[in-house]
Amino acid sequence: MRVESSISRNAPADGQKEGWDGAANTGHVLTPGALDLSHKVMLYLDDITVSFDGFRALNKLSLQIDAGELRCIIGPNGAGKTTMMDVITGKTRPDSGKAFFGQTIDLTRLTEPQIAHAGIGRKFQKPTIFEHHTVFENLELALKTDKRVKKSLFARLFGDDLDKIADTLRLIRLDDQADRPAGLLSHGQKQWLEIGMLLVQDPRLLLLDEPVAGMTDDETERTAELFVSLKGKHSLVVVEHDMAFVEALGGKVTVLCEGSVLAEGDLATVQADPRVIEVYLGR
Amino acid sequence: MRTPVSVKLVAGLGPRGWLAVSAVFVAAWVLVPLAHLMLPEGHPLHISTYAITLIGKILCYAVVAVAMDLIWGFGGILSLGHGLFFALGGYSFGMYLMRQIGRDGSYGADIPDFMVFLDWKELPWYWSGTDSFLWCLLLAVAVPGVIAWIFGYFAFRSRIKGVYFSIITQAMTYAAMLFFFRNETGFGGNNGFTDFKRILGYSITAPETRVVLFGLSVTLLLGTLILGKALIASKFGRVLTAIRDAENRVMFIGYNPLHYKLFIWTVSAMLCGLAGALYVPQVGIINPSEMSVANSIEIAIWVAVGGRGTLVGPIFGAGIVNLSKTWFTTSFPEYWLFFLGLLFILVTLYLPEGVAGLWARIKARRAEKAALAAARTEAAAVPAAPRTPAAPESKLPNGTAAKGA
Numbered sequence: 001m002r003v004e005s006s007i008s009r010n011a012p013a014d015g016q017k018e019g020w021d022g023a024a025n026t027g028h029v030l031t032p033g034a035l036d037l038s039h040k041v042m043l044y045l046d047d048i049t050v051s052f053d054g055f056r057a058l059n060k061l062s063l064q065i066d067a068g069e070l071r072c073i074i075g076p077n078g079a080g081k082t083t084m085m086d087v088i089t090g091k092t093r094p095d096s097g098k099a100f101f102g103q104t105i106d107l108t109r110l111t112e113p114q115i116a117h118a119g120i121g122r123k124f125q126k127p128t129i130f131e132h133h134t135v136f137e138n139l140e141l142a143l144k145t146d147k148r149v150k151k152s153l154f155a156r157l158f159g160d161d162l163d164k165i166a167d168t169l170r171l172i173r174l175d176d177q178a179d180r181p182a183g184l185l186s187h188g189q190k191q192w193l194e195i196g197m198l199l200v201q202d203p204r205l206l207l208l209d210e211p212v213a214g215m216t217d218d219e220t221e222r223t224a225e226l227f228v229s230l231k232g233k234h235s236l237v238v239v240e241h242d243m244a245f246v247e248a249l250g251g252k253v254t255v256l257c258e259g260s261v262l263a264e265g266d267l268a269t270v271q272a273d274p275r276v277i278e279v280y281l282g283r
Numbered sequence: 284m285r286t287p288v289s290v291k292l293v294a295g296l297g298p299r300g301w302l303a304v305s306a307v308f309v310a311a312w313v314l315v316p317l318a319h320l321m322l323p324e325g326h327p328l329h330i331s332t333y334a335i336t337l338i339g340k341i342l343c344y345a346v347v348a349v350a351m352d353l354i355w356g357f358g359g360i361l362s363l364g365h366g367l368f369f370a371l372g373g374y375s376f377g378m379y380l381m382r383q384i385g386r387d388g389s390y391g392a393d394i395p396d397f398m399v400f401l402d403w404k405e406l407p408w409y410w411s412g413t414d415s416f417l418w419c420l421l422l423a424v425a426v427p428g429v430i431a432w433i434f435g436y437f438a439f440r441s442r443i444k445g446v447y448f449s450i451i452t453q454a455m456t457y458a459a460m461l462f463f464f465r466n467e468t469g470f471g472g473n474n475g476f477t478d479f480k481r482i483l484g485y486s487i488t489a490p491e492t493r494v495v496l497f498g499l500s501v502t503l504l505l506g507t508l509i510l511g512k513a514l515i516a517s518k519f520g521r522v523l524t525a526i527r528d529a530e531n532r533v534m535f536i537g538y539n540p541l542h543y544k545l546f547i548w549t550v551s552a553m554l555c556g557l558a559g560a561l562y563v564p565q566v567g568i569i570n571p572s573e574m575s576v577a578n579s580i581e582i583a584i585w586v587a588v589g590g591r592g593t594l595v596g597p598i599f600g601a602g603i604v605n606l607s608k609t610w611f612t613t614s615f616p617e618y619w620l621f622f623l624g625l626l627f628i629l630v631t632l633y634l635p636e637g638v639a640g641l642w643a644r645i646k647a648r649r650a651e652k653a654a655l656a657a658a659r660t661e662a663a664a665v666p667a668a669p670r671t672p673a674a675p676e677s678k679l680p681n682g683t684a685a686k687g688a
Binding site for chain 2: 131152197
């Protein structure tokens with residue numbers, strides 16, 4: 001709860017800049033395809049069910065992520081964390097339920113690239129980067145721009161793009177590695193590169209699946225700092241097993257179990273919940 | 284640090300590349316015609332009709348190999364049906380050559396001999412306009428292009444990948460072969476088109492015509508290389524190789540792989556069609572066996588032997604395989620397929636990056652040896668220095684070379 005209040009204190013300042021604050025009462029014009037955050041809700045999942053051959057990966061999952069919020073999602077293996085991300089990014093279609101991005105964008109009707117354009121970036125559990133491309137080229141490809149074939153054939157990089165890539169390289173501390181093939185990076189650096197690829201897309205919502213797996217303690221700490229600094233401007237959903245990292249992020253925590261939400265609240269509350277303890281220790 | 288990167292992004296062919304392209308172009312249009320037409324037959328530098336036709340044919344195959352490398356080497360899509368696009372280009376242009384025969388056929392009729400044989404009185408509707416050179420040239424590009432686009436759209440949209448895609452392409456070319464074998468299809472059945480007489484009014488067997496066709500084949504190959512190089516050096520090329528390596532990641536950063544695959548797939552098919560159109564007048568025959576499954580597999584072998592993803596390598600692959608095929612099929616015809624299989628196995632086992640990879644490996648080894656020698660002379664020149672530090676230093680290029688190869 002402590003975290004929530006800090007977000008609502010930050011929200012108006014960011015909100016005015018982003019233009020999603022206060023519009024709900026006065027009425028506003030909807031633009032097709034534009035993200036409508038008039039109710040301060042970034043992501044809205046309602047009653048989502050996904051089954052694979054009779055196994056319910058998600059079972060009436062309902063979840064709401066606010067604009068600018070940093071949310072951690074924890075849960076034992078098979079709780080449905082990755083399936084949830086698949087539903088949000090269009091990789092898996094839910095059998096039933098609603099998934100909305102902002103007030104108006106129905107995620108269940110869009111393809112993966114369309115969802116990426118709408119403003120959702122995803123980092124996979126296993127770092128997925130283009131190993132044969134240089135670090136620079138990885139960021140170049142991810143850069144927010146017109147990504148149709150016609151444009152790619154004659155694409156050039158301009159000053160703004162180069163600046164953005166250079167800034168991101170510094171942020172993810174790979175500025176001295178720009179010309180190296182990404183496949184030669186260490187595991188932790190690959191994770192950072194993938195995070196950088198998300199950032200240059202300028203997404204409104206970042207989905208991060210185990211972002212600090214395989215990182216050193218030092219790298220983990222810096223990642224936590226980075227995420228906390230992104231909060232407010234972006235919404236972040238972080239799936240993680242590393243409790244120290246979750247604590248460092250300090251956001252609201254949602255516990256998933258067997259495809260639905262088991263508990264929600266700040267880390268201490270959740271950890272004290274007897275049901276959560278049973279799920280983690282009972283097996 | 285920024286400048287070199289952005290320079291690399293816009294450059295396709297380097298200055299050395301352009302020099303090589305110009306040299307080959309001049310040789311094909313000046314030196315080869317001179318050697319063929321001006322020098323007497325006994326002259327050591329004379330190029331025979333046989334050699335010109337053989338090399339011209341291999342050049343057409345090389346275009347197909349480069350087109351195949353674009354989709355397989357860079358796009359990661361293995362097509363085992365590329366012979367179809369080549370044959371469709373050949374048939375399209377063959378229609379023009381058939382019309383050029385005029386009344387010089389065995390039956391002296393206005394329509395091709397095989398139609399007389401079928402007791403047809405006039406040309407079917409799809410033969411209309413085929414007396415035009417330009418229309419048939421357009422067909423040679425457009426027919427493979429449209430068929431590839433339609434096939435590719437449904438296959439890529441359904442996200443058919445890997446070996447499943449390869450098998451479907453085989454089925455596609457096999458079905459087309461059966462269709463073209465039928466006499467009623469109107470393309471000469473199993474005999475196909477042959478006995479060509481003229482092209483644009485000139486005799487098709489005249490040495491001058493052969494020389495021009497040869498020059499055009501070289502030009503098409505160079506054009507294909509330049510186009511391929513430009514595509515690969517563009518952002519499009521980087522997205523394409525990214526799709527090959529991690530398609531999921533490409534989708535989740537907002538690219539639709541369907542359109543990228545479809546584009547390169549269609550371009551590749553159109554290039555094959557052009558190659559087929561140039562092949563037919565040089566070889567003098569086109570029949571449905573060009574669409575056989577084995578032919579398409581052979582195309583993949585050219586690329587594998589030459590080196591996938593190297594663009595220039597497949598040209599050598601097409602050359603090596605076809606020259607040895609010419610030799611084998613005259614000396615030991617029954618062993619050719621065994622040899623082809625053996626070659627494919629050996630290349631897969633020992634030369635995964637093909638001939639082009641071998642070349643890179645030799646270069647790396649030479650650099651390594653030079654570095655070793657330099658380190659030794661350095662160690663000898665400084666007798667006071669202990670020998671041990673020289674050893675790890677010479678080890679360094681060794682390790683990097685192994686990674687690069």
